[in-house]
Structure formats: structure tokens, C-alpha cells
Amino acid sequence: MIRSLLVVALLALTGCAALPDRSRAPQAFAAARDNPVALRAFLERFPKGSDLHNHLSGAIYAESYIRWAAEDGLCVTPDLALAAPPCTAPRRPAADALGDQALYDRLVRAFSLREFVPTADAPSGHAQFFATFARFAAAAGPARTPDMLAELVDRNARQSVLYLEPMILLGAFEAIGRAAAVAPSDDLAVLDGRIRAAGVYDLVPAQLAELDRAEAGMRARLGCGGAAPRPGCAVATRYILQVLRNAPAPAVFAQIALSMALIKADPRIVAVNLVAPEDALIARRDYTLHMQMLAYLGARFDRPPVTLHAGELTPELAPPDDLRFHIRQAIEIAGARRIGHGVALAHEDDMAGLLRLMAERRVLVEINLTSNDVILGVKGANHPFRTYRAAGVPVALSTDDEGVARSDLTNEYQRAVQEQAVDYAGLKQLARNALEYSFLPGDSLWQSSAFDDFAAACRGERPGAVPAGPACRDFLAASAKAREQWRHEGLMTAFEASF
Numbered sequence: 468m469i470r471s472l473l474v475v476a477l478l479a480l481t482g483c484a485a486l487p488d489r490s491r492a493p494q495a496f497a498a499a500r501d502n503p504v505a506l507r508a509f510l511e512r513f514p515k516g517s518d519l520h521n522h523l524s525g526a527i528y529a530e531s532y533i534r535w536a537a538e539d540g541l542c543v544t545p546d547l548a549l550a551a552p553p554c555t556a557p558r559r560p561a562a563d564a565l566g567d568q569a570l571y572d573r574l575v576r577a578f579s580l581r582e583f584v585p586t587a588d589a590p591s592g593h594a595q596f597f598a599t600f601a602r603f604a605a606a607a608g609p610a611r612t613p614d615m616l617a618e619l620v621d622r623n624a625r626q627s628v629l630y631l632e633p634m635i636l637l638g639a640f641e642a643i644g645r646a647a648a649v650a651p652s653d654d655l656a657v658l659d660g661r662i663r664a665a666g667v668y669d670l671v672p673a674q675l676a677e678l679d680r681a682e683a684g685m686r687a688r689l690g691c692g693g694a695a696p697r698p699g700c701a702v703a704t705r706y707i708l709q710v711l712r713n714a715p716a717p718a719v720f721a722q723i724a725l726s727m728a729l730i731k732a733d734p735r736i737v738a739v740n741l742v743a744p745e746d747a748l749i750a751r752r753d754y755t756l757h758m759q760m761l762a763y764l765g766a767r768f769d770r771p772p773v774t775l776h777a778g779e780l781t782p783e784l785a786p787p788d789d790l791r792f793h794i795r796q797a798i799e800i801a802g803a804r805r806i807g808h809g810v811a812l813a814h815e816d817d818m819a820g821l822l823r824l825m826a827e828r829r830v831l832v833e834i835n836l837t838s839n840d841v842i843l844g845v846k847g848a849n850h851p852f853r854t855y856r857a858a859g860v861p862v863a864l865s866t867d868d869e870g871v872a873r874s875d876l877t878n879e880y881q882r883a884v885q886e887q888a889v890d891y892a893g894l895k896q897l898a899r900n901a902l903e904y905s906f907l908p909g910d911s912l913w914q915s916s917a918f919d920d921f922a923a924a925c926r927g928e929r930p931g932a933v934p935a936g937p938a939c940r941d942f943l944a945a946s947a948k949a950r951e952q953w954r955h956e957g958l959m960t961a962f963e964a965s966f
């Protein structure tokens with residue numbers, strides 16, 4: 468107690484810059500790093516800022532989908548997919564699983580990578596992973612989005628995460644539907660006119676109302692504003708819209724267009740991302756066309772933030788020519804500010820030049836260590852994590868699909884320590900990157916991405932506290948990003964003072 472009072476007193480006297488030297492957190496980390504049990508406990512409490520690459524439906528654990536399917540009267544097909552009623556034989560009510568442990572276990576395995584062993588139908592983690600989504604989709608519809616968001620933010624709040632930008636589907640299927648009869652055109656201006664005529668942009672108000680319902684439902688489930696709010700109420704959320712890229716060109720274009728119109732219409736929606744297997748036929752064949760669509764529509768919509776799954780490939784999954792350019796085109800053509808995965812780095816043309824480009828433009832790589840292990844079979848020294856860091860490319864840790872992969876963000880930090888030799892200073896940098904390179908609007912709290920001093924308005928202020936000076940108060944009031952960074956530094960200060 469006396470020591471923590473001393474730390475607080477020192478903090479008040481010296482500001483933030485002096486704290487890391489005086490904290491015993493690095494020593495506590497050093498003592499824990501070779502003990503996985505102690506390390507897990509240390510890292511669970513360690514403030515992590517954000518999880519920048521998180522697909523909402525993939526973040527949900529199979530056990531939740533089974534419970535919701537039972538509540539909603541859904542059925543289980545013989546090949547272990549959820550389906551709408553009636554549950555006529557050979558289908559069974561999903562509720563049966565709650566009284567049948569064997570069926571329950573089979574469903575958990577069908578909806579995730581738990582205890583995965585290759586079979587003829589699912590010969591790899593890649594095949595199993597992408598097959599899960601269709602199996603649980605019936606329980607992951609819009610009516611359950613509030614439950615999914617509540618599970619996500621609560622789990623992350625318990626791991627000292629304070630901001631999330633989950634990837635969600637909002638209007639994607641509706642846009643695909645309206646584009647179904649649209650004829651393709653190589654002229655993107657012509658295509659834009661056709662999808663407008665088909666009513667794609669008219670979808671905006673209904674989709675924003677859908678997001679209103681989802682957020683209100685989440686808050687209700689968490690009891691936010693009530694007497695006993697759950698921890699997730701403290702997690703701020705914005706959203707990245709997913710575009711299903713393995714679709715006909717007009718349908719991909721329509722989804723990107725709707726997504727960018729939604730970003731422009733509502734500050735809760737911050738970016739767009741192309742999803743679904745990058746090695747699939749259409750994703751490979753139309754890759755450059757998709758980048759051109761993002762460039763064209765980006766120019767039309769004032770260049771909204773774009774992050775892209777790029778280089779989530781291995782030589783086994785795609786031919787050599789497809790491995791040579793995805794990351795570079797995502798940045799140079801589509802203007803991506805972040806790259807998801809980037810695993811195929813070494814196969815890109817002029818890797819050294821690409822790394823220089825990413826370092827200069829501050830393009831962050833969303834690193835998904837567990838996902839890359841279980842889906843791509845890439846881990847440890849084979850992962851480019853250390854190469855990116857050595858080249859000065861910003862990186863952050865993320866889960867990709869924590870429910871399907873049976874992971875969480877703490878586990879990703881643990882892997883970074885155990886498999887990638889990240890030290891304590893590195894952990895702090897990863898967490899700060901997750902907010903610095905988030906798509907939150909506003910100026911950074913930091914003077915530079917070296918994170919060595921606050922912006923002038925807040926220099927010398929005590930992190931996380933109500934600022935003493937009006938300049939810092941005004942600065943935080945004007946910047947959503949700086950506010951979350953301020954909260955994070957407060958959590959970090961408290962964490963470090965606890966040792």
C-alpha cells in the first residue's frame with residue numbers, strides 16, 4: 468500500500484515519462500515469461516488497447532451458438548449444420564444437444580477447430596475453418612447480433628481491452644441481391660450507375676436502423692446504464708464492414724459502394740474490408756479488379772479507411788504468381804491503411820522494397836498468430852512477424868476468429884512472447900499500436916508513433932486522470948482516438964503501479 472501510494476506520488480510529480488523506469492512490471496514480466504501459467508495471468512491483466520482484426524461471427528464460441536439455436540427452435544441437419552424449422556427427420560431439434568452430450572460435442576467440433584483432425588471432407592485446418600461459418604450461420608443472423616456483440620465486448624473487457632472495431636456484415640446480402648441482375652462492365656463509372664439504378668444506395672437508411680437495433684440490444688443485454696452494468700459496457704465500439712469477395716463483380720462492387728456510403732453516413736462505421744478465402748477462384752482471378760473498385764469508389768467517397776486481407780496465402784494454397792502482388796496492390800492500388808495477415812510477405816516481388824513502402828506509409832499489419840497456425844500452418848520462425856518489426860513496419864496483435872479458433876487476445880499476446888520473443892517494451896508497443904492505428908477519428912495522443920511523449924497539449928499530464936490543464940481537456944474532447952489512448956494509458960499506469 469505504501470509503495471503504491473509512493474508510485475502515485477511520484478507519478479504526480481514526474482508525469483508519465485518517468486513511470487516505466489520506476490515500475491516493477493518489467494521484472495514481474497521477466498519472472499513470468501518462462502512460466503506459461505504465470506504468463507497467462509500477467510498478460511490477461513496487461514492493457515491491450517484493441518483487437519483490430521476481429522470478425523464478429525467468428526468471435527463467438529460454439530457453445531453460444533448451440534444455446535441460441537436451442538432457444539430459437541432451430542434444427543440440426545445430419546451433416547451438423549443449423550437450419551430453420553421444421554425439424555423433421557432426419558433433422559433433429561438443436562435443443563436435443565442440451566440433453567445429449569455426444570451431439571453437443573459433435574456440434575462444438577463442427578462449429579470450431581476444437582480437437583480438429585483431418586478427414587476426407589475437411590482435409591486441413593483451412594478447410595475446416597471456412598466450413599464452420601455456413602454451419603452456424605442460422606444462429607448468427609441479425610436477431611442475434613446484440614448477443615454476439617455483448618459476448619465479444621464482455622470477453623474483451625475482462626482482458627483490459629477498451630476499444631473494438633469488429634468486422635460485421637451490414638447490408639452485404641441485400642447489396643448482392645440488388646446487384647444480381649446488374650450486367651458487368653469494365654467501366655466502373657458505368658457499373659456505379661447501374662448499381663445506383665438497382666437501388667443499392669437506397670439501402671443505407673434501413674442498414675443504419677439495423678445497427679441502431681444491434682447496439683441498443685447489446686447495451687440492454689449488458690445492463691449498461693443500469694445498477695449492475697457488465698464489464699463490456701466500458702468497451703467502445705466502431706465497425707468495419709465486410710465485403711464478401713467471392714461473388715460476381717457487380718455484387719462485389721455493390722457491397723463496396725454500399726459500405727462506403729454507410730461509412731460516409733455514420734461515424735460508427737469506420738472502414739471496409741474484403742473477406743472470404745483469398746485463395747478461392749474469384750478472389751484470385753478478380754484480385755486486381757477488386758483493388759481497382761476500392762480505388763474508384765474510394766475516390767468517390769473521400770477516401771474512407773480501407774483494411775484488407777492480403778497475403779493470407781501459402782504456396783500450398785495458391786500458385787506462385789498469385790503470391791507475388793496481393794499485399795503491394797492492396798496498398799498501392801486500393802490505398803489500404805492496414806493489412807490483415809500479410810503472411811506471404813516473402814513471396815511478394817521486391818520484399819525489401821515493399822517493407823520500405825509499408826514502413827514509410829505507416830501501414831500496420833494485423834498479426835493473427837493462432838489463425839495463421841491453424842488455418843495456414845505458419846508459425847514460429849516461419850511467420851513474418853519479426854521481419855515486419857525489424858523493418859520498422861507497425862504491427863498489432865489480433866485474434867481474427869477467436870471463437871472458431873478457440874483463442875482470445877491474451878492468448879495471442881502469450882504466443883507473441885513464447886513464439887516470437889516479444890519483450891516487455893514490445894508488448895507495450897503492440898498495445899499502443901492497436902489504438903494508434905485504429906480507425907478512430909481525431910489526432911493521436913502521441914507526439915509521434917515512437918510513443919515517447921504526449922502531444923504538446925497533454926505533456927506532463929497524469930495519464931488517465933482528468934487533465935489539470937484546459938488545453939489537454941480540449942484536446943481530448945476533440946479527438947475520439949486520443950480519448951481512448953488516454954484511457955489506455957490510465958489503465959497501463961494502474962497496471963504498472965500494481966507491481
Ligand SMILES: [Zn+2]
Pocket residue numbers: 520522776807867
Ligand atoms: Zn480475417
